[in-house]
Amino acid sequence: MAPAATTPPPEHELSINDKKAFTKSVYGSPDEALVAATARFVARNPTSRSLHLEAAKSLPGGNTRSLLHNAPFPVFMQRGTGYEVISEDGHVYTDFVGELTAGLYGHANPIIHATLKSTLDNVGLNLGATTRLEAQHARLICERFGLDLIRFTNSGTEANLHALQAARRFTGKRKVIVFTGGYHGAVFSFPDQHPAPNNVDLDDWIVAEYNNIEDAQLKIEESSDVAAVLVEGMQGSGPCIVGSDEFLHAIQSSARKAGAVFILDEVMTSRLAPGGLQSIIGLEPDMTSFGKYLGGGITFGAFGGRADIMAIYDPRFSGTLAHSGTFNNNTLGMAAGYAGLSQIYTPETCMAFSSRGDVFRQRLQEATSGTKMTITGRGSLVGIHFLVDGCKVLRSVADRKDDNTLKDLFWFEMMEDGFWLTRRGSLSLILDTPRSELDRFVRSVKAFLDRHNHLVRL
Ligand SMILES: Cc1ncc(COP(=O)(O)O)c(C=O)c1O
Known part of the structure; x- marks a missing residue:
């Protein structure tokens, strides 16, 4: 039997990928795309917004860990399970923050x-x-x-x-x-x-x-x-x-x-x-x-x-x-x-995990060649950069000429695709993250670059 027809979700609940044609034709500049992405973020995360306002009554800026503050307000997470985190707004994310490497074992080992x-x-x-x-x-x-x-x-x-x-x-x-x-x-x-x-x-x-x-x-x-x-x-x-x-x-x-x-x-x-x-x-x-x-x-x-x-x-x-x-x-x-x-994390597991990370990073590097997006890292640690000159070999921070608008746009849109990343663009893989999620991320990155081709190509 064919599935019953359902009412489409409100526009702000659609994944950015569902709106690919729309976004491609409408946004003439990264700034415009970012304004729209920020508006969708605000609409998707009302509980986080109120929790943030409440937290700011007792923590400066509602924050006790600078890296985790994100404008217009941070997403509040409710819990984690395995390689995923679930927000107070009910969104499920594949956790690529991995607690900045401390979360290697995931949330439920x-x-x-x-x-x-x-x-x-x-x-x-x-x-x-x-x-x-x-x-x-x-x-x-x-x-x-x-x-x-x-x-x-x-x-x-x-x-x-x-x-x-x-x-x-x-x-x-x-x-x-x-x-x-x-x-x-x-x-x-x-x-x-x-x-x-x-x-x-x-x-x-x-x-x-x-x-x-x-x-x-x-x-x-x-x-x-x-x-x-x-x-x-x-x-x-x-x-x-x-x-x-x-x-x-x-x-x-x-x-x-x-x-x-x-x-x-x-x-x-x-x-x-x-x-x-x-x-x-x-x-x-x-x-x-x-x-x-x-x-x-x-x-x-x-x-x-x-x-x-x-x-x-x-x-x-x-x-x-x-x-x-x-x-x-x-x-x-x-x-x-x-x-x-x-x-x-025995020596064997450690080596196999680092090799998986190397392959993942190389796939991302291939996907981003010819664009302002640059991938760096080693093993299970990946750096994502958006650079005005698309420089592919970063020797020091002096080489890093950030395009912050594109970087922020990427962050908002990856969240819409269900990926939890640091806004600065670092990924620390969790040990049990399935291959299918790494594949899905590579596809999401390609879709982002395709969708915004006119904004990201060199
Ligand atoms: C290279 C390096 N050294 C030191 C620290 C500080 O560790 P902690 O946050 O546990 O104080 C960090 C934290 O991210 C780090 O990345």
Whole structure:
């Protein structure tokens, strides 16, 4: 029997793909298309709008995490399940935000769930004491990433903070070389040649250009008082601006030459290979910082590396540094992080997942060639850019001449197609995202570029 005829949904409920012919013929400029997309967004998300207005009565701008604010108002999510998130307005999205890499295991991994439940039932929340859980997780991370010793923190920001303090104590020096476009946490951000105004230690940073060997060598080797070189192998907030192997090896050598501690920030990139990005490139950092998925989805950070540097935090000796934090060894994160790394994200799974990501990214790169849309990244991390010159190889933020209107338009229209992305254009794949959703996204991207061909082609 033929399905009963249904009344078509109101226009604002249609997917942008359903309106392809309409959008193609009507919008003469990205600005016009963006105004229309924003209007559809407002119409589709009335509950989020009221929740935002209510939240703004007690949180500045209704926000407690800057990255998640989006004009005209953020979508409020109600819950997540598997690789999807469901908004307060009832829309279901494939989650490509993946909690900025911390959500690797998705929203309902049975091993993580069982571990959290059994930890609550059999261990308890926090014991205010040393437990076997932290030692077991420490041992596994040290083995996987080739560290002598490690310590835990509450976040990646704190991990970098303590790694830097260790480097300062170890060298007796103060300054830190960082790179344009680098992000090492809430108070360690370097959007351009200057530290962001909310950074700590504003006078102690020397900012070199990312992927510029000459500039980096000069600043590391010629500056005085350099305690550390702190770098990401791929800049997550770029999004996904990849450091070249030559550049990363060059700054490692320069750091050695200058007697500075070389700290690799693998908060985002540790998922890219069983031993992290450093193992792919053959880097041997003195110290590495970690965070995100290594806590199994619970708040987490860690830093570790050479025994002689980490000894600075050994409380058995006098004159060492204190490193405190009420939740450093919280039972849930220690147990879920260990279960995730030992039972789910095994070396084999990690390698297969990164290969899937590489294929996905290459398909997107093919789909976007000849347009202002540029795809960057490694493995399961993808950066999406809209650039006025369509530059395909981004060496540093200085190469990134954003077309913000197209970028915003893409974000609104991908949401209409049921994809949850960061507005800045980063994708962190969730482990169990089915192939069919990756295919659907590639089709959506192609449809977007086709629909707006006159606006996006080079
Ligand atoms: C490379 C890098 N380092 C450090 C951090 C800070 O981690 P957290 O947000 O856990 O403080 C982040 C967070 O996104 C990051 O991407």
